[in-house]
Amino acid sequence: MKVLQVINNLDTGGAEKLLLETIPLYNKKGIEVDLLLLNGKMTPFLETLKGINCCKIYAVGTSVYNPFHVFRMIPFLQKYDIAHVHLFPSQYWIVLAKMLSFSKIKIVVTEHSTTNPRIANYLLSIIDRFIYQFYAKIICITIDVYQIIIKHLKQQKSKCVVIQNGVQLQKIYDAQPYTKKMVSSLFTEQDILLVHIASFNKHKDQKTAIKALKYLPENVKIVFVGDGPLKIDCENFAKELKLMDRIVFLGNRTDVPRLLKTVDISILSTNGEGFSLVAIESMAAGISFIGSDVPGMINVKDAGILFEKGNAEELAFYIRKLIDEKDFYESMVKSGKRRAEQFDIEFMVDKHILLYKTILE
Structure with a gap:
């Protein structure tokens, strides 16, 4: 064949x-x-x-x-x-x-x-x-x-x-983390590091993730992985909000499993999904996942957290809850790992x- x-x-x-x-x-x-x-x-x-x-x-x-x-x-x-x-x-x-x-x-x-x-x-x-x-x-x-x-x-x-x-689960299981400083000189090991992995296009909503930082402590920082036509617009938005000292745009990467093993929380702010591979990869990596509550995120329900599309304050609320409540964070990690095994x-x-x-x- x-x-x-x-x-x-x-x-x-x-x-x-x-x-x-x-x-x-x-x-x-x-x-x-x-x-x-x-x-x-x-x-x-x-x-x-x-x-x-x-x-x-x-x-x-x-x-x-x-x-x-x-x-x-x-x-x-x-x-x-x-x-x-x-x-x-x-x-x-x-x-x-x-x-x-x-x-x-x-x-x-x-x-x-x-x-x-x-x-x-x-x-x-x-x-x-x-x-x-x-x-x-x-x-x-x-x-x-x-x-x-x-x-x-x-x-x-x-x-x-x-x-x-x-998802290539074994590849994620075997991946070794970086130190946070290796990802960017902006980060220290004490920082809470978020990652957002998606192309910068009309189907995604990186601006809500950027805006959410306004409602979070200074030590919460975010890495954006991906490229696309709206990347410059998002960079300008971050500059307008005076958040560039807490944000790193890494561009396209082929070491996503290692990055996922390095960060604390994975988020995906989006206008719509078919099937979120990033969600499954994040859960397999042993970190909590937060995504927009849109069609196509069915694989996240009861294993990760869904927030109202475009609602930066609600996204920030769940990020803070994961940071402050260790038992809640661990329960999300366990649920996520079980869900990832199915894919x-x-x-x-x-x-x-x-x-x-x-x-x-």
């Missing part, structure tokens, strides 16, 4: 990280899996995957919205049994390439988010329904995503399947392989 994973680029989002971590596993299990990128720009994830040297990596251009990618994809469709596609617009281009080439390749798509902006647009909704007719299966990463997709696409339920994302990435990969085999029968 030969499978081609297709995605816009290998930047530092959740879908991209999953490909970085799963492609080597597929190949170890005897499934030949390669990667096709619309934009082949070098990123930390792409550099890491190339260093592993476990698959072929192709790139068709730079701008992900270039419609000529459709024609550039066609030659690849003749070489693989299945194309597994992630994110828009890759989801559209692969279908058009299949139509124009009359290829018999089976195509599968994973829906990674509960926030699809095309849902609110009548014309784009119609186009979505047409495009998705060509997919053999639609993989939804949570039941929340499944329910939204069923309603939006009006597809037969049998075409959609829920396969939850997974070993091996389970997810095995389910995907079984699905591939079913599609080709």
Whole structure:
């Protein structure tokens, strides 16, 4: 079996990280899996995957919205049994390439988010329904995503399947912490260190996390991991609030397990999630997790803490509660560890392989 994973680029989002971590596993299990990128720009994830040297990596251009990618994809469709596609617009281009080439390749798509902006647009909704007719299966990463997709696409339920994302738990268990001073000279070992791991885009809400510092003691500081178009805006916001002496923007990193083992609390302020890998990674690392109460955070309920979206004061309240109440903190850590054990990435990969085999029968 030969499978081609297709995605816009290998930047530092959740879908991209999953490909970085799963492609080597597929190949170890005897499934030949390669990667096709619309934009082949070098990123930390792409550099890491190339260093592993476990698959072929192709790139068709730079701008992900270039419609000529459709024609550039066609030659690849003749070489693989299945194309597994992630994110828009890759989801559209692969279908058009299949139509124009009359290829018999089976195509599968994973829906990674509960926030699809095309849902609110009548014309784009119609186009979505047409495009998705060509997919053999639609993989939804949570039941929340499944329910939204069923309603939006009006597809037969049998075409959609829920396969939850997974995490390399052993990698996190084995990670060694840094000292806080090693992360930044701004920090001392006595500081309470928070971490926020997410791309700086419209789907996330780093500003609420920044604002929460105003309601917390001076020794509470935060590390932001990630990059994106809204990063400079968030840096300016932190400067306006005179909080830059308590905030470090680290950019994209590939040592997230070590960072999680170093900090005290992990937070994710967001406008919407499909499935929060960061939440599971944080719980596996043995620290408490606090996230926005939005669709897609179902994997956090009763194992981490959820606060009202955009409510900086409530976020600060829970951070202070974790700092002040050791028993509460430890209870959250224990609940989180138990929850994380359910999301070993091996389970997810095995389910995907079984699905591939079913599609080709």
